[in-house]
Amino acid sequence: MSNPAILRLGSVKDPLRFQEHLRSLQVDVPCDLELAPTADSPFLLPLQRSGIKIGNRIAINPMEGWDATPDGNPSELTYRRWQKFGASGAKLIWGGEAVAVSASARANPNQLVMAPHTRENIARLRAVLVAEHRKTMGSDDDLLIGIQLTHSGRYCRPHVHDHPQPRILYRHPILDRRLNLPDDYPLLTDAEIEAIIEDFHSAARAAWELGFDFVDIKHCHGYLGHEFLSAHTRSGKYGGSFENRTRFLREIVQGICANAPGLKIGVRLSAFDTVPFRPDPARSSNGKRGPGIPDDYEHLIPFNWGFGLDPQDPTQADLTEPIRFLSLLEELQIPLVNLTAGSPYYNPHLQRPALFPPSDGYLPPHDPLIEVGRQLNVARQLKRLFPNLIVVGTAYSYLQDFLPYVAQPVLREGWVDVVGLGRMTLTYPEILLDVAQGRPLQHKRICRTFSDCTTAPRNGLPSGCYPLDSHYKNSEMMVRLAAAKAKR
Numbered sequence: 287m288s289n290p291a292i293l294r295l296g297s298v299k300d301p302l303r304f305q306e307h308l309r310s311l312q313v314d315v316p317c318d319l320e321l322a323p324t325a326d327s328p329f330l331l332p333l334q335r336s337g338i339k340i341g342n343r344i345a346i347n348p349m350e351g352w353d354a355t356p357d358g359n360p361s362e363l364t365y366r367r368w369q370k371f372g373a374s375g376a377k378l379i380w381g382g383e384a385v386a387v388s389a390s391a392r393a394n395p396n397q398l399v400m401a402p403h404t405r406e407n408i409a410r411l412r413a414v415l416v417a418e419h420r421k422t423m424g425s426d427d428d429l430l431i432g433i434q435l436t437h438s439g440r441y442c443r444p445h446v447h448d449h450p451q452p453r454i455l456y457r458h459p460i461l462d463r464r465l466n467l468p469d470d471y472p473l474l475t476d477a478e479i480e481a482i483i484e485d486f487h488s489a490a491r492a493a494w495e496l497g498f499d500f501v502d503i504k505h506c507h508g509y510l511g512h513e514f515l516s517a518h519t520r521s522g523k524y525g526g527s528f529e530n531r532t533r534f535l536r537e538i539v540q541g542i543c544a545n546a547p548g549l550k551i552g553v554r555l556s557a558f559d560t561v562p563f564r565p566d567p568a569r570s571s572n573g574k575r576g577p578g579i580p581d582d583y584e585h586l587i588p589f590n591w592g593f594g595l596d597p598q599d600p601t602q603a604d605l606t607e608p609i610r611f612l613s614l615l616e617e618l619q620i621p622l623v624n625l626t627a628g629s630p631y632y633n634p635h636l637q638r639p640a641l642f643p644p645s646d647g648y649l650p651p652h653d654p655l656i657e658v659g660r661q662l663n664v665a666r667q668l669k670r671l672f673p674n675l676i677v678v679g680t681a682y683s684y685l686q687d688f689l690p691y692v693a694q695p696v697l698r699e700g701w702v703d704v705v706g707l708g709r710m711t712l713t714y715p716e717i718l719l720d721v722a723q724g725r726p727l728q729h730k731r732i733c734r735t736f737s738d739c740t741t742a743p744r745n746g747l748p749s750g751c752y753p754l755d756s757h758y759k760n761s762e763m764m765v766r767l768a769a770a771k772a773k774r
C-alpha cells in the first residue's frame with residue numbers, strides 16, 4: 287500500500303531528473319550531478335575537534351533489532367547487525383542501538399540491557415564490530431564508538447510485546463488517550479526519576495569500562511529523555527521551566543563526569559516535532575489506513591505538550607528551545623549531537639520518511655521528500671549556529687539511489703559534519719564507502735522504505751530488512767510477518 291500520487295524514486299533515471307523533482311516539490315536540498323573521485327570525496331575527510339577524532343564523515347545511526355535474548359543479552363542476529371555496522375566503513379558508530387539502562391526501562395522485551403550479566407557480551411558486540419571494521423578499512427584508527435543509553439518512558443514494554451507499561455512524566459491530552467491511560471494513571475515521582483538517573487550513571491560507567499568512547503543520553507523519539515523536554519505542565523523540580531526540564535540531563539552528566547572520567551558524551555535529539563498524526567478516517571476504508579492528518583489539536587492551543595514546535599501552531603517547528611538546548615550542551619562540554627525529529631509512534635512520516643507506512647502508521651500525507659528536506663534544513667540551521675559542535679545528520683535513507691548525490695554537497699557545504707545512515711544500514715551499509723572509493727552503486731541493495739523493519743517489531747518479531755536481506759527473505763519470520771500484515 288503506497289500513495290500513487292507520490293513519484294517512486296526507483297523510477298527516476300538520473301540525478302538531473304532528481305534535481306528537477308526536488309525543484310518541483312520546492313524541497314531545498316542540494317544534489318550533485320557527479321560523485322567526486324576518491325581523492326576529493328568529502329565522505330573520506332577526517333574530522334578533529336574538541337579532543338575527538340573521527341576518521342571519515344560516515345556515521346551509522348542507532349538501529350535497534352528487537353532481537354536480544356529475554357535477559358537483555360545480544361543474540362546471533364544482534365552480533366550479525368553489529369558486524370554489518372563494522373563492514374560499513376563508517377568511522378562513527380552512533381550508539382549502535384538503544385540499550386536500556388535497566389530491564390524495566392526497555393521499549394520491548396528483546397531490547398539490550400546494560401547490566402552486570404550482559405557486560406561481557408556487550409563488550410563482544412563492540413569487538414565483533416571493530417574486527418569487521420578492520421577487515422574493511424585496514425585499521426580501526428580514529429573509529430569512534432558510542433552506545434545509546436535509553437529509558438523508554440511512555441513507550442516501555444519491558445516484558446511482553448503487546449503489554450505496554452508506560453512510565454509518564456505528565457498527562458498528555460492526545461497520547462494518554464492513545465495509550466488508554468486513565469486520568470489517575472500514576473506519574474513518575476521525583477524519587478523514581480532520581481533512581482533512573484542512577485541507572486544511567488551505572489550504565490555509563492559500564493560502557494566506559496567496556497571500552498566505548500562515548501555514551502549517548504538519548505533525548506529523542508518520545509522516550510523518557512525527550513519527554514522531559516516537553517514536561518511544561520509537570521510540577522516540581524523536573525518540570526515547568528527550561529532549567530527544570532533539563533535537570534534530568536544535567537544530573538546524568540554530573541554523575542558520568544564523576545564516575546567515568548574521560549568518557550565522552552553525546553545527545554541524540556528530536557530537534558523539532560509536530561502534533562501526533564493519525565490516518566484520515568474519511569480516506570480510510572476496509573482496514574486500509576488513509577493518509578496521515580494531525581490529530582485534533584485546535585482545542586488545545588496553546589499546545590503545551592511538545593518540544594521544538596510552535597505552541598500557537600503546533601504543526602510548525604519552533605527552534606527557540608532547541609537552540610537553547612544546544613547552548614546547554616556546549617556549556618556542559620558535550621561535543622557530539624545527533625539531530626533527528628519527531629517520534630516513530632506518533633508522527634512516523636516525519637521521523638522516518640517512507641513511501642510505504644508501517645502497520646500502525648498511515649499513508650504519507652505528502653511526498654516524503656518534504657520531510658527529508660525539513661530534517662536536513664533544520665540540521666543546517668542549527669549547525670550554522672553551533673559551528674563547534676560535531677553535528678550528525680539524519681533522514682537520508684528515503685533519498686535512495688540519490689543519497690550519495692545529496693549527502694556529498696551537504697557535507698561539502700557544511701550543513702552537517704557527519705552523515706548518519708539509518709535504514710540504509712540494514713540493506714546496504716557500505717553505500718557511502720562504495721561511492722567514495724569509486725565503486726558503482728549497487729541499486730539492488732537500496733532501501734526502498736517498505737517499513738517492514740518497523741512493522742515486524744510492532745507485531746512482536748525481530749526487526750530487519752525482510753524484503754532485501756537474505757537472512758529474513760523466505761524465513762519463518764517472513765511467513766509470520768506476512769500473516770500479521772494480512773490480519774490487519
Ligand SMILES: Cc1cc2nc3c(=O)[nH]c(=O)nc-3n(C[C@H](O)[C@H](O)[C@H](O)COP(=O)(O)O)c2cc1C
Nearest residue numbers: 347348349350383384681682683707708709739749
Ligand atoms: C528498525 C529501526 C530501528 C531503529 N532504532 C533506533 C534506535 O535504537 N535508536 C534511535 O535513536 N533511533 C532508532 N531508529 C531511527 C533511526 O536511527 C533513524 O533516525 C531513522 O530511521 C531515519 O533515518 P533513515 O532515513 O536513515 O532511516 C530506528 C529506525 C528503524 C527503522
Ligand code: SF4
Nearest residue numbers: 733735736737739751
Ligand atoms: S524493511 Fe528494508 S527496505 Fe524496508 S524500510 Fe526497512 S530497511 Fe528499508
